[in-house]
Amino acid sequence: MGKDVSLYEIFQRLFERFGPQHWWPGETPFEVLVGAVLVQNTAWSNVEKAIERLREAGLTNPKALYSVPETELEELIRPAGYYRIKARRLRNLLRFCIERYGGSLERMFRTPLKELREELLSINGIGPETADSILLYAGNLPTFVVDAYTHRIFARHGWVDFDIDYHTLKDYFESQLEPDTALYNEFHALLVKLGKDYCHKRQPRCEECPLREYLPEGGPYEPV
DNA sequence: TGCCAGGCCGGGT
């Protein structure tokens, strides 16, 4: 796997082209945590509207947000889509933060990475990408975030199989890269930028893609 | 108009 491509080289290409992305687009660790749930299979533009409503309502910490009745929370986050299931998932996460860490994210993120990751994954509604996004972007802990863009970009180049699972791809990145929070943060952000601009699901625009020289003969691979 | 977006869960084979 990986076909002798250097991830550092790929990172360098992307960074030269796009520059620093200053991710995650959230002002505080709490907003990042909330955004990680709201963005599940959803465009970020929709999530922004929901976060803005929470901010306007002064719901800026776990206890405050958990005190909001579920049906009211549903209406607040409605622009983010899947609003009923996301309200439930968000409350599952908030309850965990409150019951386990007294509502202090600072305390929560002092927990050893592997241990906290397992705890997050045990919450209904928190899968591997949401957990890793919270750990990396809210907690500054060195865990690599894999998402649909990462998978699509790497599979289309033939660097990994289309049917690779989340943890195998994650482990591939972490085995090739030093455990560096800033690097993981920037790399994932750059992959999302590349994905949005050049690697859409239906119509990739390889002509101007910064990785075009790595394309396989005959264009990008497709799922079998 | 229809397709897509920074997933995840639960029920059915």
Added chain:
DNA sequence: ACCCGGCATGGC
């Protein structure tokens, strides 16, 4: 152990 439908809004 897979496989698949459901969840929902907003932008192009």
